[in-house]
Amino acid sequence: MIRGLIAPILSPFNDDLSFDQNTYNELAKTLLNSGCAGLAPFGTTGEALSISAEERKQALDGLIDSGIDPSVLIPGTGLCNLPESVALSQQAVDLGCEGVMVLPPFYFKSVSDDGLFSYYEEFIARVNRDTLRIYLYHIPQVAGVGLSIELVNALKEKYPSIVVGIKDSSGDWENTKNLLSLDNFIVYPGSELPLIDAMKLGAPGCISATANLNSKPIAEVIDYCEDKNWDKAIALHNSVAQTRMVFQDYAPIPAQKALLSQMTNRESWRNVRPPLIALTKEKTQQLQDALNAIEAG
């Protein structure tokens, strides 16, 4: 299990929108040297669904070839179709990744828990690896399909050594709390906002988009929590949460990429694949000003 902060790493694109492997490898190393205990490549923040299966395969190979330890990686491998989801997952397992993060199939809406259970059953049978470790990925406001607590529990009961955890990006604290009450189950909140409360209930950290930019302070809050130094944790979490809240006024992925572009002096970090649109220079300046104001206290 990865304890600490996990970054759903942003995906850099060249100006022709091809995947920029070198910049990806660089960011991965920077994050792991700046407080991140792990990386979750190809999550929502990584624009995973805008990237083809073949590109994802190559990018994961490239990341590991560049020297990143696969045991700190939980790549997203969930698509709508089983054959490609299975192939991506087999690759990740065979490379020695800690686990795979698996969205429910998200094209058909209002599907039954039985249908989703059957999807994951078929998925597990086809991946067909003893070392498969699945982190479910619950982000209903984007995917349009969520994972009920009953479904999560049924999967974990049937596959206790395979369905080991979940990333809960719902932003619904009641749901996160219910998940944290399940025995022997790893729950990563998808944001640093409920981090302290979640760690008090047994979460090993969080997987947060803002880790791409603000990893050190978030990691420090986690360290304080691990030491049960709650006063320091709460004090630092205050500014960490303020930073997070600033992003809520902006399209989060373009905003994070625009800031990273400024921080690294690499203009191409601004590139996003459509249907996302790059943040304007004006908006980027507003965002930077808002963040500076927080830093100035």
Added chain:
Amino acid sequence: MIRGLIAPILSPFNDDLSFDQNTYNELAKTLLNSGCAGLAPFGTTGEALSISAEERKQALDGLIDSGIDPSVLIPGTGLCNLPESVALSQQAVDLGCEGVMVLPPFYFKSVSDDGLFSYYEEFIARVNRDTLRIYLYHIPQVAGVGLSIELVNALKEKYPSIVVGIKDSSGDWENTKNLLSLDNFIVYPGSELPLIDAMKLGAPGCISATANLNSKPIAEVIDYCEDKNWDKAIALHNSVAQTRMVFQDYAPIPAQKALLSQMTNRESWRNVRPPLIALTKEKTQQLQDALNAIEAG
């Protein structure tokens, strides 16, 4: 342009859920011999998003190799990512298909019209074929992302010879009517329910899931409309609409497959890929009884 009834052909799966090409080719021929003027492989009804890009590629090749005229085909090629959507579209264009049906990228929700416009622009540039003809695919209740009338019009104005039409599966007659008011634009309602009104306003037919089972009467309604024989059209449409309405009480894809299984004595037609679930035998009998009652008048 295809005038008449177009079937969004169901996708048959073997018991191991692999794609059953022979049965697919058979159904295609049956439909084209039973009133269908065209086929739209890999729509929602065809469980397109549950099928990998490679399987779709092979299935389209297989269909055409079996003798189906590519000019009656409008395959769906829209995924969330550009590289695979573009590759599927190039294949369809190069095989001589009438056009391609292209969903908007449907993972990210609440994206802007500008972002979707930019997606289609990039798509058209990358497909890079003079003979590309796009039918937009508007099914917001499933995809979670729709195409506003302003966006449709902007695309059609910029690419008049490429963005030639739309399938409107919204079930929102106001929207269909607005689309039909655009000049030089082909609008297929995604159901036979508004067929007569749509044809009065210039629609060349419809693309309807029920065409997989009930093609002859629907095609006959279209013929009456073409002849402006409105009385006969309305009389026949009455029972056609009743049949359609029966399906609304059932999960439509499993229900259609269950009926087709009975009609063809091929048990495997019942197979669906998860997250869909096959219709139970009891439900199938209920459905059959309801349809028999309509036929008995």
